[in-house]
Amino acid sequence: MATTPTCIYHKIMHSITNDLEQSVTKVTEHLAQVQRRLAEAARAASRDPEQIYLLAVSKGQSLAKIRSAYQAGQRSFGENYLQEAIKKIDAIRETDIEWHFIGRLQSNKAAKVAPRFGWVHTVDRAKLAQQLNDHRPHNAPPLNICLQVNLAGESQKGGIEAAAVAELAAVVAELPRLKLRGLMTVPPATANPEQSRPYFDSLAQLQRELADSGLPTDTLSMGMSSDLEVAVAAGATIVRIGTAIFGQRNG
Numbered sequence: 001m002a003t004t005p006t007c008i009y010h011k012i013m014h015s016i017t018n019d020l021e022q023s024v025t026k027v028t029e030h031l032a033q034v035q036r037r038l039a040e041a042a043r044a045a046s047r048d049p050e051q052i053y054l055l056a057v058s059k060g061q062s063l064a065k066i067r068s069a070y071q072a073g074q075r076s077f078g079e080n081y082l083q084e085a086i087k088k089i090d091a092i093r094e095t096d097i098e099w100h101f102i103g104r105l106q107s108n109k110a111a112k113v114a115p116r117f118g119w120v121h122t123v124d125r126a127k128l129a130q131q132l133n134d135h136r137p138h139n140a141p142p143l144n145i146c147l148q149v150n151l152a153g154e155s156q157k158g159g160i161e162a163a164a165v166a167e168l169a170a171v172v173a174e175l176p177r178l179k180l181r182g183l184m185t186v187p188p189a190t191a192n193p194e195q196s197r198p199y200f201d202s203l204a205q206l207q208r209e210l211a212d213s214g215l216p217t218d219t220l221s222m223g224m225s226s227d228l229e230v231a232v233a234a235g236a237t238i239v240r241i242g243t244a245i246f247g248q249r250n251g
């Protein structure tokens with residue numbers, strides 16, 4: 001029997017559908033695995049798992065995978081690149097998703113970020129804070145802000161040094177369209193998650209110092225796929241998890 005074009009078409013469609021179904025099942029499974037890791041880490045640290053918020057980092061991931069995480073109940077997603085993020089936000093259109101911006105941000109892009117996102121984790125300049133404030137729509141609640149702290153002084157990463165936290169926190173706290181929520185850090189890449197611990201402890205210490213100086217905050221955004229347990233032990237309230245949920249990124 002000859003293979004007709006329709007036959008080939010059906011074969012191809014069948015294999016595409018299979019791949020899609022597999023990646024969707026995997027996201028659901030991986031999300032459940034990450035939730036179990038978080039619950040276990042909270043238990044080990046004698047912390048309430050409800051106090052730890054899972055941000056699914058969807059940069060470099062397909063809409064299909066984001067949708068499957070959404071269907072599994074995930075409601076907050078983190079993106080690093082503005083153009084990619086805007087395309088996804090416009091395509092997905094679920095109004096109960098909270099989008100978090102976690103990438104490097106130039107002040108002249110603040111106008112595009114302020115109306116679309118609920119959180120920005122990477123504020124590291126007074127000018128950027130001011131621009132986000134000025135572009136936050138008045139019918140939206142204040143934009144939640146974390147200051148990014150570059151604890152290892154890595155020049156390729158954004159973030160302020162520890163000594164500059166108090167001053168920038170005071171600036172953000174004064175801006176009416178922003179809400180200072182806390183601090184965020186990305187420790188140096190390492191194969192051993194234990195090496196992140198001193199950085200996470202330092203961020204927690206900086207948060208206590210801020211509170212002592214009259215600026216209490218409720219958020220420590222720290223911990224990724226490889227080191228979420230260490231971050232939870234050190235007091236993380238938001239962990240930012242990409243590959244452990246969605247698999248390897250494209251591009």
Ligand SMILES: *Cc1c(COP(=O)(O)O)cnc(C)c1O
Pocket residue numbers: 057059080102103186224225226240241242243244
């Ligand atoms: C990509 C990214 C993550 C997620 O990293 P994974 O190792 O994939 O979990 C978290 N935070 C920031 C700032 C990122 O850029």
